[in-house]
Amino acid sequence: MNHADAWHADRPKEECGVLGLYTPGGEAARLAFFALFSLQHRGQESAGLAVSDGHRVHMHRDMGLVNQVFNEEILSTLPGHMAIGHTRYSTTGASVLRNAQPVYCSSTVGEIAVAHNGNLVNAGALRKELLMSGESMDTTADSEVIARLLVRNLHLGPVGAVAATMERLQGAYSVTVLLPNMVLGFRDPHGIRPLVAGRVGDGFMVASESCAFWPVGGVSDREVGPGEVVIIDHQGMRFEQAVPRAGETLCMFEFIYFARPDSVMYGRELYAVRENMGRQLAIEHPVEADVVVPVPDSGIPAAHGYSKQSGIPYHEVMMKSRYIHRTFIQPDQRMRELGVRMKLAPLLGQVKGKRLVLVDDSIVRATTTSQIVKLLFDSGAKEVHVRITAPPIKHPCFYGIDMASRGELAAATMDVEAIRNRLGATSLGYLSIEGTLKSVGKDRPMFCLACFDGDYPVPVTAEMEKMAFEEPPGVGQLATVTRGQLKLIED
Ligand code: SF4
Structure with missing residues (x-):
């Protein structure tokens, strides 16, 4: 890896x-x-x-x-x-x-x-x-x-x-x-x-x-x-x-995460859509906190939205190493254990003693998010409230997105409280499917939402399910x- x-x-x-x-x-x-x-x-x-x-x-x-x-x-x-x-x-x-x-x-x-x-x-x-x-x-x-x-x-x-x-x-x-x-x-x-x-x-x-x-x-x-x-x-x-x-039925994940924020889909600029998702998240999952922080870079537009809607100040508190993906040097075991530290460094002065709202785009296995939550607590955060601009991912994707098999998806086997516990977060809130649709401004039939609700637009048979994970x-x-x-x- x-x-x-x-x-x-x-x-x-x-x-x-x-x-x-x-x-x-x-x-x-x-x-x-x-x-x-x-x-x-x-x-x-x-x-x-x-x-x-x-x-x-x-x-x-x-x-x-x-x-x-x-x-x-x-x-x-x-x-x-x-x-x-x-x-x-x-x-x-x-x-x-x-x-x-x-x-x-x-x-x-x-x-x-x-x-x-x-x-x-x-x-x-x-x-x-x-x-x-x-x-x-x-x-x-x-x-x-x-x-x-x-x-x-x-x-x-x-x-x-x-x-x-x-x-x-x-x-x-x-x-x-x-x-x-x-x-x-x-x-x-x-x-x-x-x-x-x-x-x-x-x-x-x-x-x-x-x-x-x-x-x-x-x-x-x-x-x-x-x-x-x-x-x-x-x-x-x-x-x-x-x-x-x-x-x-365009893939909803294009709006949430994949596509670049300056791209336009269904006539909507994705930066604005993601900001709406953050606003909607603040409506659905309000919390008392000192600062709204994004997981860079994908969480930035939604964190702005959450901040504007809630009135809680926005601040970037994690610096992302922008060039790490340019190397193919294998990390050794010690570096692997350090995990997310290789990618993110906190601004300690902005984190210490603060109640943070951490805005991210999705949780797949929950491993990266739990490392980020730990990094923030290790850096002195008082509370870390995780807010996710997607509904829980409960089903695998068969249409070209590599996520994880059903058994590995955190939300396929755990409820929100169990995932919060796994993350070690103070609280956890996911954007609802209705809130996601409202943020884009289009109706349910316009999207594939299969990884959230299991309604696959191209039917998936057991055989297909098997083939999707085989050479x-x-x-x-x-x-x-x-x-x-x-x-x-x-x-
Ligand atoms: S299941 Fe549908 S919405 Fe989910 S990632 Fe795959 S194509 Fe996108």
Whole structure:
């Protein structure tokens, strides 16, 4: 476990950011590189770009942050005016280059690269089916299943291929696709993972979040709808309904934690939504205290909201080490025991003798939060009242968010008082589901809230539940990925 993992071990983990762009002026790789920076928060383990000059697809991907994976020299080997990109959070350990994205497939019909955010609940069955029909699979990633299905259906034309592929996929997915002469983006019929489309100069872009448009001078125009495909090529950008929409149930955790606060979803800027969550939390769980403190950085907007609503002053009392995630040095046992100290340092003068309201976004296993509570008491806090801007997480996620299995989720087995006791906190309050919805300003049918209420928009069977925690079958030809990738870079 590296430093970043030690801190993130008790947080829900987003698994990917995706983008696709078409820029008539060329230099797609360079633009995509800068846009990918803004999707770094969605995945820090690997990054990749696939680029086309209208004839050939070239790509590069590797483990690490965007600026570790790419440099001037590498970007100069990626010529073209179309690109897709990917940032990934991997949960399967350090050596996972095979699962870095985009994934690439070539066939008699053509070359294709695919970047994917989400999780297919039927990936195992589809993989088995593809292998049985003679297809060879190079990676363990869901994205390759999507790529292989797309390649098989390319004779139907791009929209037909997407439609035929989507009819086979079950789960949550936002996907960008690079063909030699166009970029595609599509979103699952329930719209669980986000995807927005807009303009960049004379070109067009599609990305997981609107924040990706800012650094490249672009503007996001609208969300790609559930079941919709966006086609970007020399004719411009157009949308088609590939398969009927099954609803619109965007992941509520995008609002609570995952997406960057400057991103806009459902027309709401997320910083304001999170501030509302803090206000609502103060209404639902008031307390007498001296200061409202955030767990940096994700708790900051909500702590401001709690402070404004309650009238209790806001103060940051923990300094976060901002560069710790840039190292992959393994902490030794002694450092591991120190846990959260590696990441957070208290301002002792602001903590000593104070009654604190500690605002955080979520509790998964309760290990990190209990370490923070202990750190504050060890630093002289008189009381620590924990306030969480999400309802209790009682159910696992099957749609691409790595949280924990049901047995590990604190709220799946303990009531609020038992969790408070585990945290060692003076009091504990969670935002209600109703309060969460009120903070966003949209109704219940607009969201996936399955990890809170167990109501899964894409039904989860016992078999899916089993598959979601298992390595998919058909692994065994992993060396081909590296070879294929090297060949592409050499090309
Ligand atoms: S189960 Fe929870 S984390 Fe997963 S998509 Fe639904 S709201 Fe998001």
